[in-house]
Amino acid sequence: MPKFRFALATPAGGWGDVDTTTYDVVVSPLPSGISFINDMLNGSKNAMRRALGLILAASLATAAHADPLADLAAAQKATVEAWSKVAFSQQNVTFVTEPSEGYGVYKPRGSNVFKPGEPIITYGEPIGYGWKQLPDGLYEMHLMADLDIVDTSGEVLWGKQGYMDTHLRSHKQNMEFKFDMTLTLDGLSAGKYKLHYTLHDMTSGKTSSFDEDFELASGS
Structure with a gap:
């Protein structure tokens, strides 16, 4: 071979x-x-x-x-475009022990049972809202909220339009915007109820609503 x-x-x-x-x-x-x-x-x-x-x-x-700053600017632009496609709504809605100190800086209460006269504080983070462009390169975020107190039968016991009116002006199209709504109830009988909130984005004209169940304990 x-x-x-x-x-x-x-x-x-x-x-x-x-x-x-x-x-x-x-x-x-x-x-x-x-x-x-x-x-x-x-x-x-x-x-x-x-x-x-x-x-x-x-x-x-x-x-x-490679240009990290250019990459960051492109990512921020893409985020704004994605935000504009998100439905106006809210997230991380919860009862808190005290008014929040900033976006995401809150202390969850851990219970929805309140004593008579005890403040009921609700924290939330709206998403999908619009920005109104103002002079001098400013943007305005403007939200309002209506509130109804509803009993277990669905009857509205009390309501108020424009219960909350909050706005923020910034040189940025801020996506970190939060709200705190405080309610103190006197003269309401012990029992289970519901807070019905309707949010209004004053820039886009869109609305969103959410409910919070709570219980009012009997007086000691």
Whole structure:
């Protein structure tokens, strides 16, 4: 059977230095396959160098064109566009122990049972509202809320339009906007009730509503 001699090069401390070992191998007469192996082994070093060169060039090109501030500005623009498609609503609505100190800075109450005369404080975060553009590069966010107190039969015991009126002016199209609504009930019998709020976005004209169930304990 024919013999085939080839040299296998292995790295010896770097790509510039190699140890070469020669082998005599007895093979079946498959010249095309052997030729492929020989070409592969002899060309592996150059192929690896070319691959590393391409990777390095791509890395340098990426680094040269990287602009984190531009990426951030593009992300903020995309966020505003996504916000404009969100339905006007509210999230993270909860009873709190005291008025919040800022957006997301609140203390959940953990109970919806209140004593007579105890303040009922509701925290919430509106989403999907609009921004009214004002002179001097300002934007205004303006929300109003109506409130109804409803008993278990669905009867409205008390209501007030414009119960809350809050707005914010900023040089940014703020998406961190919160509300606190405080209610103190006197003269209402012990029992279970519902707070029905209707939010109005005064910029877009859109409305949203939500309910909070609560219980008024008997006096001690």
